[in-house]
Amino acid sequence: MSKIYVAIIGAGGVGKSFISQLNAYVGRIRNKHTINTILISRSSKALQSKDYSGINLTTWESDLSGGGGGKPPAFPEETLKFLTGAPGPVILVDNTSSEEVAGEYPRFLSAGVHVVTPNKKGFSGSLELFQAIYAASAGQNGNGGYVFHEATVGAGLPVLSTLRDLQDTGDEIVKIEGVFSGTMSYLFNSFAPLSPTGSEKPFSACVAQARELGYTEPDPRDDLNGLDVARKLTILARLSGLPVSQLTSFPIQSLIPKPLETAASAEEFLDGLAEFDNDMEGVKAAAEKEGAVVRYVGSLDVAKGEVSVGLRNFDKGSAVAGLKGSDNIISFYTRRYGDRALIVQGAGAGAEVTAMGVLSDFIKVLERLK
């Protein structure tokens, strides 16, 4: 029975859910593995088990906010030293969205530390970092750590694992397309539903409502600029073999009207957005004319080497048009599956399902260490 050591950086929404799921998991597999969590760190405070004996995953939160927390080890040097000093394999779980942490994955992997993470930064930033991460990982040589990041696309949905299975078994990816943002999904499913009731609100009101319900970032422009979707497409494109050099090297349609990019606050932005409602009504009406609905999608054509993110009309009978709520849908068109796609669909955001994606990656590492 081997001992595995775990370091968790980031203990916000996803991090908390992850720790809670990990705690339950450790209980269930007690007879097969011993899992010692040796670090839980937030920006300014951390629990650190300096003798590697393990942190209590049931009381960690009160321990951390109470007297038990200390200064986190400096990143990366001190952290790396602490992790590589562990008397067994170490899995680093990065639940932050930090570029700084992601930038050090290659070093951690090269040192044999395994990395699992929902943090998109390492995979959707510079192509150099993406390549350095994979070059340092176990996939390329026998010594590096494993890296898994299922939750960077579609949270807990089996997206990257499906892509990998298709590729590993020799299928060819022709096209990947879908709705990759719960926010965009909710927005367009309410703005331009498949079966309109006539009481649909203008676009700006839909945005305001989505914000009230917590479906958007505090400033909705962080969703409407399309960058979150573009990050996911960048990851899928690179994993499909397209060397997308950076996030902005393909067309990203922003839904923020130019004059409102500089609005001082989210409120000011929302007030101004109503003036542009006619534009979006026009887009919606044009789609309806062709028996379609408008949706915000990402699309990746491997053969043509094209990636794009923005509005597109979908036939009312299509799976994308039929999406509901804030669900994501990802369609894989491949040589083997032919004209009809392999489709994965469901909630693609939320702390619980994102943490589930991270934990299933964590388990994948464990299975390889066994």
Add this chain to the structure above:
Amino acid sequence: MSKIYVAIIGAGGVGKSFISQLNAYVGRIRNKHTINTILISRSSKALQSKDYSGINLTTWESDLSGGGGGKPPAFPEETLKFLTGAPGPVILVDNTSSEEVAGEYPRFLSAGVHVVTPNKKGFSGSLELFQAIYAASAGQNGNGGYVFHEATVGAGLPVLSTLRDLQDTGDEIVKIEGVFSGTMSYLFNSFAPLSPTGSEKPFSACVAQARELGYTEPDPRDDLNGLDVARKLTILARLSGLPVSQLTSFPIQSLIPKPLETAASAEEFLDGLAEFDNDMEGVKAAAEKEGAVVRYVGSLDVAKGEVSVGLRNFDKGSAVAGLKGSDNIISFYTRRYGDRALIVQGAGAGAEVTAMGVLSDFIKVLERLK
């Protein structure tokens, strides 16, 4: 660089596709693993590499039909002896649909042989066999072989792997439902399409057409009796913790009219089926009255402990109703995903995609052996 040994039983449609995909795979990973295929056996003839040096996966078919083939080793004794004599880990790929082969999985697993298979018999037959297989496998103790059978449900679609991820990470399966048969999918998508054109054919004509296009078994009753769907539901139910004792321990709606069960031939059956078209028209009309379409589905309610297979009406806006062609759809309702399901959809039959499911399982074993 470790050497892995492979024995392939069954070299028909799926078996051939698997060998071709395996051959390509072995070429791609030449630098990481050495994979020696030591047995390819058909019912009466086999290629066997008695010195474990490996069979040529490019020329195997002509080698087998030409002078190279011999009598297969007797099953199970001689085969087991041959496999356990290999100087490294052995993966047994069972591409048959044989009960006899499946019945011996526990012995092979106990002897440390890993099993991957699209053969439903071991998992949908007696509960004792199902339990013996899992008890002998690596999941339960440290010594047995791994067993993977993704392709027993939905061919290459990520169904069992998704179920396992949900369970391993502590989610609770509430309900699983969907269309689990390409034949039934095609039949009802043509008999009762979402958007009728008015030129829909009677049910018997749809069955005849599906047969001509190769979507049914030679005798369509082998699809219409619902047993194939029931086998898949039995597998999902057991993996979800419901101890379904046998295939017939839950309601299975057969679409074969009683008087035709004994029809002497497929042709006689099809001739007779037209007399029952009015019944199916009635079923279709009743669904239309409630704004729904009728579909042949399998459903599994974990909380209630209920499994059922048969016709059901689906709201026209639902994902099941929107299915096209001969696609499968599998919806997982879980505690975490709440009211909206995690959905996997796509081609669920065909040699290429079934072989892909088997090969991705094969790779999962390899990753664990590394």
